[in-house]
Amino acid sequence: MRVQLxxxxxxxxxxxxxxxxxxxxxxxxxxxxLGPSGCGKTTLxxxxxxxxxxxxxxxxxxxxxxxRVPPHRRETGMVFQNYALFPHLTVYDNxxxxxxxxxxxxxxxxxxxxxILKSVQLEGLEHRLPSQLxxxxxxxxxxxxxxxxxxxxLLMDEPLSNLDAKLRVSxxxxxxxxxxxxxxxxxxxxxxxxxxxxxSDRIAILCRGRVEQVGTPAGIYFRPASRFSAEFMGxxxxxxxxxxxxxxxxxxxxxxxxxQRVLLKGDRPAGQSVRCTLRPEWIRVVETPRPGDQxxxxxxxxxxxxxxxxxxxxxxxPGGQELTIEVHNPEETGIHADGETIRYQIPPDxxxxxxx
Amino acid sequence: xxxxxxxKYFQSWNIILVLIFAVLFFAVVYPILxxxxxxxVDPETGAFSLxxxxxxxxxxxxxxxxxxxxxxxxxxxxxxxxxxIPFAFSxxxxxxxxxxxxxTLGTLPLILPTFIGAEAWLMLLGRNGLFAxxxxxxxLEIPTxxxxxxxxxxxxxxxxxxxFLMVSxxxxxxxxxxxxxxxxxxxxxxxxxxxxxxxxxxxxxxxxALVVFYLCxxxxxxxxxxxxxxxxxxxxxxxxxxxxxxxxxxxAGALSMILLAITLSLTVFQRYWVGxxxxxxxxxxxxxxxxxxxxxxxxxxxxxxxxxxxxxxxFVVVMIASVxxxxxxxxxxxxxxxxxxxxAFTIAPRPIINSFFLASVATAIGIIFGVVVSxxxxxxxxxxxxxxxxxxxxxxxxxxxxxxxxxxxxYNKGPIVLTGTWMILVLAYFTRKxxxxxxxxxxxxxxIDRSIEEASINLGVPPVISFIKVVIPVMMPGIIAGAIIMxxxxxxxxxxxxVLYYGPWATMTVEVFQRIGSGDFGPASAYATILIISxxxxxxxxNRVSGKDLAASL
Numbered sequence: 001m002r003v004q005l006x007x008x009x010x011x012x013x014x015x016x017x018x019x020x021x022x023x024x025x026x027x028x029x030x031x032x033x034l035g036p037s038g039c040g041k042t043t044l045x046x047x048x049x050x051x052x053x054x055x056x057x058x059x060x061x062x063x064x065x066x067x068r069v070p071p072h073r074r075e076t077g078m079v080f081q082n083y084a085l086f087p088h089l090t091v092y093d094n095x096x097x098x099x100x101x102x103x104x105x106x107x108x109x110x111x112x113x114x115x116i117l118k119s120v121q122l123e124g125l126e127h128r129l130p131s132q133l134x135x136x137x138x139x140x141x142x143x144x145x146x147x148x149x150x151x152x153x154l155l156m157d158e159p160l161s162n163l164d165a166k167l168r169v170s171x172x173x174x175x176x177x178x179x180x181x182x183x184x185x186x187x188x189x190x191x192x193x194x195x196x197x198x199x200s201d202r203i204a205i206l207c208r209g210r211v212e213q214v215g216t217p218a219g220i221y222f223r224p225a226s227r228f229s230a231e232f233m234g235x236x237x238x239x240x241x242x243x244x245x246x247x248x249x250x251x252x253x254x255x256x257x258x259x260q261r262v263l264l265k266g267d268r269p270a271g272q273s274v275r276c277t278l279r280p281e282w283i284r285v286v287e288t289p290r291p292g293d294q295x296x297x298x299x300x301x302x303x304x305x306x307x308x309x310x311x312x313x314x315x316x317x318p319g320g321q322e323l324t325i326e327v328h329n330p331e332e333t334g335i336h337a338d339g340e341t342i343r344y345q346i347p348p349d350x351x352x353x354x355x356x
Numbered sequence: 357x358x359x360x361x362x363x364k365y366f367q368s369w370n371i372i373l374v375l376i377f378a379v380l381f382f383a384v385v386y387p388i389l390x391x392x393x394x395x396x397v398d399p400e401t402g403a404f405s406l407x408x409x410x411x412x413x414x415x416x417x418x419x420x421x422x423x424x425x426x427x428x429x430x431x432x433x434x435x436x437x438x439x440x441i442p443f444a445f446s447x448x449x450x451x452x453x454x455x456x457x458x459x460t461l462g463t464l465p466l467i468l469p470t471f472i473g474a475e476a477w478l479m480l481l482g483r484n485g486l487f488a489x490x491x492x493x494x495x496l497e498i499p500t501x502x503x504x505x506x507x508x509x510x511x512x513x514x515x516x517x518x519x520f521l522m523v524s525x526x527x528x529x530x531x532x533x534x535x536x537x538x539x540x541x542x543x544x545x546x547x548x549x550x551x552x553x554x555x556x557x558x559x560x561x562x563x564x565a566l567v568v569f570y571l572c573x574x575x576x577x578x579x580x581x582x583x584x585x586x587x588x589x590x591x592x593x594x595x596x597x598x599x600x601x602x603x604x605x606x607x608a609g610a611l612s613m614i615l616l617a618i619t620l621s622l623t624v625f626q627r628y629w630v631g632x633x634x635x636x637x638x639x640x641x642x643x644x645x646x647x648x649x650x651x652x653x654x655x656x657x658x659x660x661x662x663x664x665x666x667x668x669x670x671f672v673v674v675m676i677a678s679v680x681x682x683x684x685x686x687x688x689x690x691x692x693x694x695x696x697x698x699x700a701f702t703i704a705p706r707p708i709i710n711s712f713f714l715a716s717v718a719t720a721i722g723i724i725f726g727v728v729v730s731x732x733x734x735x736x737x738x739x740x741x742x743x744x745x746x747x748x749x750x751x752x753x754x755x756x757x758x759x760x761x762x763x764x765x766x767y768n769k770g771p772i773v774l775t776g777t778w779m780i781l782v783l784a785y786f787t788r789k790x791x792x793x794x795x796x797x798x799x800x801x802x803x804i805d806r807s808i809e810e811a812s813i814n815l816g817v818p819p820v821i822s823f824i825k826v827v828i829p830v831m832m833p834g835i836i837a838g839a840i841i842m843x844x845x846x847x848x849x850x851x852x853x854x855v856l857y858y859g860p861w862a863t864m865t866v867e868v869f870q871r872i873g874s875g876d877f878g879p880a881s882a883y884a885t886i887l888i889i890s891x892x893x894x895x896x897x898x899n900r901v902s903g904k905d906l907a908a909s910l
Contacts, residue, residue: 049810049814051810072813072815072819074814081807084808084810084811085811086811086812087808088829097812098815101815101816102816146815149815
């Protein structure tokens with residue numbers, strides 16, 4: 001089912017927790033609300049679930065406006081951050097809880113519970129209490145409990161944040177595959193950008209209650225719309241140049257920093273300054289420069305950390321610009337020592353020029 | 357929009373909140389205000405007058421009552437500290453045989469009614485007392501039990517467990533590293549104790565002392581039974597009230613107000629001053645429990661076991677007395693007889709039925725009231741929560757006699773007459789005991805994450821049913837524990853019952869109390885034994901089922 005939010009605003013006292021948010025989540029989408037803590041992502045999710053009433057705006061499930069529908073009639077399945085399993089009920093009864101509330105006949109209920117427990121690989125644990133389960137198992141029960149009622153919309157509030165790193169990766173793959181199999185519209189909240197990229201069809205980046213950017217993971221990563229998006233989604237260098245010339249035909253800028261010239265794709269009139277974002281792995285360290293190499297800049301290595309598949313340098317470039325460069329397969333090139341001067345190349349079409 | 361905003365305030369929870377405030381006002385606040393006003397009225401003319409307060413200050417008799425109250429309370433508090441602190445240290449820091457049993461038995465005196473302890477000591481050291489006679493025969497002069505000595509003895513033996521509980525909780529919360537770092541910095545063992553350990557547990561010692569002092573000064577049964585001419589404030593307030601009944605409770609009101617001023621300031625002091633100087637430590641490595649050489653171990657064990665024995669011995673004596681042949685105050689120890697029980701169950705079973713009926717009704721109301729108030733306090737925190745919390749805990753700071761006098765005087769005449777009915781007993785019981793239930797349920801509710809309620813709502817169950825299906829079951833251990841404490845302490849309640857009961861509604865406590873007064877020790881012991889057993893059985897069951905030490909929640 002399609003979820004449409006229009007102009008949602010929510011206050012806590014005088015604090016504007018959600019500020020005029022409009023989003024459309026298409027049927028069957030895995031949609032993630034991503035942002036740092038306090039950005040309003042959980043508040044927005046709980047507003048969709050009906051636990052908060054927005055002061056302004058409209059929430060539509062399909063064609064139906066649900067603002068006034070109480071939370072227990074919204075037919076959403078929700079997975080809570082701490083799982084919120086009923087501690088006094090067994091796994092079976094936890095999962096059957098929503099079916100009992102819907103007065104599903106006993107036989108059908110048993111079938112559905114068994115089936116869903118099988119699909120989250122929990123067969124044989126029906127009679128355990130939540131306290132007798134591991135964190136990962138509790139997580140699966142919470143997921144099964146939300147899915148068994150066949151909700152039109154699945155809401156997940158940081159469901160993996162209480163698991164250890166390894167389990168987190170395997171669980172997110174599992175959640176993703178179950179979601180694709182069922183084709184259920186899913187709204188997922190996380191502060192972990194890697195997790196968001198791994199599972200989502202589309203992501204909305206939230207900051208201080210507002211939507212910064214909406215797009216596919218790749219779209220946001222390669223074309224961040226703001227400095228916040230760029231820095232929150234992966235690591236990013238923010239570089240500043242002065243525009244010397246703009247060529248309308250090639251749509252290229254000639255810019256300068258610390259006396260070094262670079263060519264950048266984009267349009268900005270001469271005389272202005274330009275700020276662009278550049279991912280560390282987009283920059284190439286050039287060991288043997290050839291004549292005619294474009295955008296070749298000198299830099300001094302400040303520090304380096306060897307991470308196995310890559311080496312990460314902190315470099316001071318022209319005009320004292322600090323930047324991070326990542327070189328993959330460092331075995332081929334060797335690792336440069338601190339204080340060494342290197343040459344690095346910025347591909348002209350890669351930097352994303354930021355507004356303002 | 358405006359209509360919407362208005363309806364928001366008429367939600368069901370707000371209606372419940374108003375009802376709760378109404379009940380508390382009706383049962384606690386208004387009666388206190390009523391006798392406050394009465395204390396400023398001349399009983400003969402009905403005009404405003406300071407006569408009663410003037411009398412209090414003018415006649416040495418009244419001032420002596422106050423002095424006596426303060427004297428026995430202070431002395432009993434000091435003695436409780438003197439035996440309670442070493443007892444706590446012995447049991448928390450040294451390995452001694454039978455430790456768990458000693459701990460459990462050491463907390464029992466808290467729950468057993470004090471006037472039964474008084475009865476036992478009267479049977480042992482009173483005028484016809486067993487030991488008194490023995491000592492007389494061998495020509496030994498022993499100090500009399502009557503007067504302040506007996507009162508202090510009973511108070512100390514019954515209230516030292518509060519000091520023990522609070523101090524041992526504080527000791528167990530000390531991290532090992534604290535003492536170790538002091539040692540590492542070069543402090544010797546005594547220096548560590550006086551500069552680190554003692555200061556850290558001082559708030560607990562002070563808390564324990566305040567609680568004991570409060571319990572002593574509000575106690576009614578013990579000073580009445582063994583005080584004789586040694587009058588204390590609570591007893592005198594009762595006496596004045598009984599003689600003033602029907603008229604204006606002016607002198608009783610004034611004495612009640614003085615007692616209330618003392619108990620209230622103790623509570624406020626405990627809550628806002630001692631309660632704040634609290635050294636929170638997340639104890640990861642509790643202090644090492646030392647194993648001493650045999651001789652010191654034996655000495656420490658003798659102290660602990662001896663103390664527990666002396667504190668519980670009276671109750672054993674009462675139980676023995678209940679199956680002993682008696683005629684009036686003369687006990688034929690050694691001669692077994694079930695007469696006392698047969699009489700209690702056949703001729704006068706009414707007090708037994710009354711006690712169980714009243715305690716059960718008060719507990720049932722208390723459970724519902726307690727759960728609702730806990731929910732309001734924990735989950736619906738709002739502007740009035742703070743006020744509600746103070747109001748609902750207020751009866752803990754009012755002496756039983758004072759609340760009894762206030763209720764009896766207020767609802768004696770006028771549009772609502774309750775004095776002389778069983779309802780007024782239930783009203784007094786449930787308001788006095790419901791704080792215990794709130795303490796146990798609210799703390800559990802605080803640990804239950806709100807999201808489990810939301811998960812239930814999200815799965816399609818409406819809020820109120822979600823609360824019943826999900827929150828109540830999880831709160832159940834707290835509710836049961838609270839209910840048992842309410843039931844047990846209501847059964848043992850004397851100080852407000854004695855003021856409020858009316859002929860046919862005499863309870864077991866009243867029966868025991870009056871029969872001791874008239875020297876009828878046999879039947880008194882039978883009722884007392886039924887009381888002791890009725891109190892211990894639920895506590896024992898709960899201890900077995902949940903492993904909880906109930907005394908800790910008192």
